[in-house]
Each structure stands twice: as C-alpha cells, then as structure tokens.
Amino acid sequence: MVEFFQQVVGGIETGSMYALAAMGLVLIYQTAKIINFSQGTLGMFNAYVCTWFILNLKLNMFVAVPLAMVFSMALGAVIDHFLMSRKSITNLNREMITLALIMIFQGLAPMLFGANETSFSKFISASAMDLGGVKVLPNSLLIIGITFVIMAALFVVLEKTTLGIAVRATAANPETARLMGIPVKAVTMGAWAAATALGCLAAVMVAPLKNVTVSMMDTIHLNSFIASVLGGFSTFYGPVAAAFIIGIANNLLGYYVSSKWALPLLYALILVFIVLRPNGMFGKKTVKKV
C-alpha cells in the first residue's frame, strides 16, 4: 500500500507538469481556436533562457524563474502579434506556423546556448521526508504546491473576474464578443502570453530531472496533448483533471504492469476511451454552422 501511494505522489508531481502545459494549450485553443504545436518547444527554449539567467547573470533561482516567465510572456505576445493576427491566414496555416516555430526554436537553442546538456538544480535540494512510509521530496511538494496555486488562481480569474468573462466570451464566440466591446485581440494575446509562461514553468520544473536539452519537453508536450484530448478541449478544467489522471495512471501501470509498456498501454486505453466518448471526459459537443 505504501508503494501504491509512493507511485500516486510521483504521478501527481509529473501530472502537475502535464497540467501546466495542458492549461496553456487549452487557453490558446479556447481563445484563438488553434492548436499550438510549439508549446513544448517554446518551453524548452525558455528553460534555456532561464539557465542562461542563472549561469551568466548569476541570478538566484527564485529571481531567474519569474524573470524567464516574464520573458516567455513577452515571447508569446510577440508571436501572437506578428505571426497569428493577420486576418488573411487560415487557422490551418496558423497551426502550421506553430509547427514552423518548433523548427526555428529547435535550431536556435543549440545555436545560442551551445549543444551541450546543462544540468539544472532543484528549487529545494533538501532530502526526502518520510510521510507514513511514503518518501516525498520537498521539491516535489513545492512543484505540486505551485501548480495548485496557479490552477486555483486561473480558475478564480476565469470564473469570478471581468477578465475571465472576457476570456470566456471570446472562447464562446469571438465575433459576438467583439461586438460586445471585448478587446478580442488583447484577450488572445494575453492567452498566448499566459500559455507560454505556463509552458516555461513546466519546463523549469522538469529540468532538474532531465537536464536542459532540446528534447527535454517531448514527453510533457505529448502528454499535455493527450490530457487535453482526454479531458476535452472545450473545457478549461477537463484537461487539468486529465493531466493528473495520466500522470498517476502512467506511474501505476509502470509499477504494476510493465515499465516498458506503460505508455503505449495508456495511450491505447485513452484511444479506446476517445472512441466511446469523442469529446473527452468533460467535453461538450460543439456544433458548427456553415
């Protein structure tokens, strides 16, 4: 039983990273109606930027990470303003621009920061605590804590504030929202900025485990996609819940079934689930008009 909880805690930790990235995906999908395929790559690039802040500017970690997030917000806003907002581009082409961004930032990262792997220290390096037999690193608790605080803050903003109403109105119908006086352009730009910052945070959290490399975000990126599919792209909370489910299920399958086949098995299960419920766990069917 202790092992079970050990795996669950580990799953919640990785699930946190998936949840942050998935939240970013859904924010952009809801407001701009496109899938941002470059989410993971941008996170990777921003983790490099953060590492640069720490190594070259000799900044403290707790200064460097927020600074990197500010940088990534600016990057997201710039991408939205210069690449996404032209009216003549179709949504399919916008998605392909995000694919091109993957290539650009995967090319830029080794060019600017060197091709070597860089290690990245944990926020808290204290050794594991013993909670009734379950060993938990303080750093893991911090990761889970930060994620829950950010999620809670986002939900409060989305549900309780005027800004949240603007975001939800844009998500429901951008045309009508604009007629109601909502600055749709600013909302999508804000969504891009927030999403890129969330991706940066997820990358910084995974960096101590995998080092800072070009491929560091691949798993998180993929799992955040799967989480968004499983939870349903049409809600804000579905993907976040699904992210934790995937994180925990992956760990449990790996421990009880086979570590090699855990991920393929999980994807197969999710695929079956999608066949039965095409809009995800919490999704609603959206009807498009011609």
Place this chain on the structure above:
Amino acid sequence: MRLVKNKYLQYLFVGVLFALPAILPGVPTALVTTSASMVYTAIAGLGINVLLGYSGQISLGHAAFMGLSAYLSAYLTKQMNLPFLLALVIAVLAPLLIGLVLGAIAVRLEGFYLAIATLGFGEILRQLFIEMDWFTGGFSGAAAAYPKVFGVQFTKNGTYLFMVALLVVLMMLVYNLVHSSTGRAMIAMKSSQSAAQAMGVNIFKYKLISFAISSVFAGLAGVCYVHFFRRADPTVWTSVLSLNLIALVVIGGAATVGGAVVGAVVMHGLPELLKAMPVIGEIPGVPLLIVGFLMIAILMFYPKGLINIPASIRQLAYKRRMRAAKEEA
C-alpha cells in the same frame, strides 16, 4: 506548345532531370546521394500533400510510418530472404493497415485529433524501434541490401533510378487522383467541411482515403530509404522528419502535384549549399532555422508556394500588358 503543357510529359521530364546524375559520367557520387534524399522525401511529401494540401489534415507521425516500412523491408529481405518486390508490398501494407485503424478513430473527430493521434502513435513506434532490437537492430540500426528485382541485382545508381521511376509514376497517379471525383471531394472538404457534407461528400470516407494514401506513400519512401542507404536507425524517424515533410509541402506548394518535389529539392539542396559556405556552414541548426523561417514566410505572404512563382509572374506580366493596351486604346 501543347506537348509542353501535357502534365504526364512534364512529370517524365522531371524524372529525366532527376535521372541525370546517375546517367551522366563523372558525376560525384555525393550528388547521387543528395538527389536520392530529395527523391525519397518527395515521395513521402507527395502523400503528405494529398493529406495536408488537398484534405487539410495535419499528421505528425508519418516519419514513424516510413520507419516501420523501412525496418519491415530490411527484415523481410535480409532475415526471411523474401524477394524485394514481395517485401515491398508487405512493408507498405503494414502502415496502410495501421493507418486505417488509427485514421478510423481520429478522423471521425475534429481535424486536430489526427495530428495528436499520429504524434502519440509516432512516439510509441519510435520507442518500439529502439526496444525491439531483434527486429530493428536497436540503436545500431538495421542493414539492408540494394534491391534485386527478377534476378537483376541493382547497383547504387540502379536503385536510384528505380526510385526516380517510382516518383514519376506516383506523380502521375496523384495527378489522376486529384482530377477525379475523389480529388474534387477532398478539395471541397478542405474549404468547408460542413458545406462539403451538405453537398453529399462523405467526410469520413474521404479523410480516411487521403490518410491511407499518405501512409502508403510514406511506406514506399521508407522502403526506398532503407534500400538506397542500406541502413536505418531510430535517429532518422523522429518528429523532425515528420515536420520536414509538412514543411516541404508548404514551401513547395500545397495542393499541387509538383509542390512536394520542389519542396524536397529546396529542403535538401539548401543545406548542401550552406555547408559549402565558409562561416555559416559551421553553425549547427542553421538548416532547421532556415526551413522554419522559409515556411513561415511562405505561409504568411505567399501560401501558394514556390512552385506557383512562374505562374504568378506570368499573371503579373499579363495584367501589365492588358493595362498598357487599355491606355493605348
């Protein structure tokens, strides 16, 4: 003039151009290798163009399909001693079957589900390529020989010419396809799914057909790769290759038959040119960067793609002439 406009002859001409490095004496073999890279990516790109250019679906897993066929063909010819053509057919059927199952699930849903399903599937396949070393040779890779067709053993140049011939045939097939009712249905689907559906186009069927075709083409490209380069290892079949396939279709010209060929030439030709340059050739990641920027530039300012530049110039000249004629009158 009519002969020049005949599409089949144009494709044959493209084939002859590609065949030149293998036929002319004294051409360095490195050029044949580069051209072979162009040809196999062009074959896969043709398939992606049917999927992306004509029916507007993104796939991020076609590199894995290529890899699957490549390993299968290598395994069947080397370990099982099957004749090349039989191995080729089996190796291409595998991605077709998987493509049909995967497509049947993802294609029923909204557009981006296919991209995500193929992304996940590609990642799983790539991990399997590394794990199943009895089949793929793991990290060290699988070896294959130059193909032997009806008792004739191909050389390097012979294999290359076989690939070129295949490309020409496939171009003709795609041309016929997009000018058939299937092709028109796909084009209708791309501009508006709901409108196409209202006109009686079975969306599910045509999306699945285009996905199946692109899987087959990817499989053929994989078989060509493994028998020309005579080896395949898991570092080839990454998501970067899938991205490159999409990029070359966009750069060359989406929804055109020749677009994938133009894109493949640019994609493999440009890095070779850059490598020859003094300073730029040394920096890692430059080709990736340039392809990315080129792709964004095309998508934003000239979505028709490089292949349509001559047509656009002609159109401009025609307009100018008409204006001049009007002013005179």
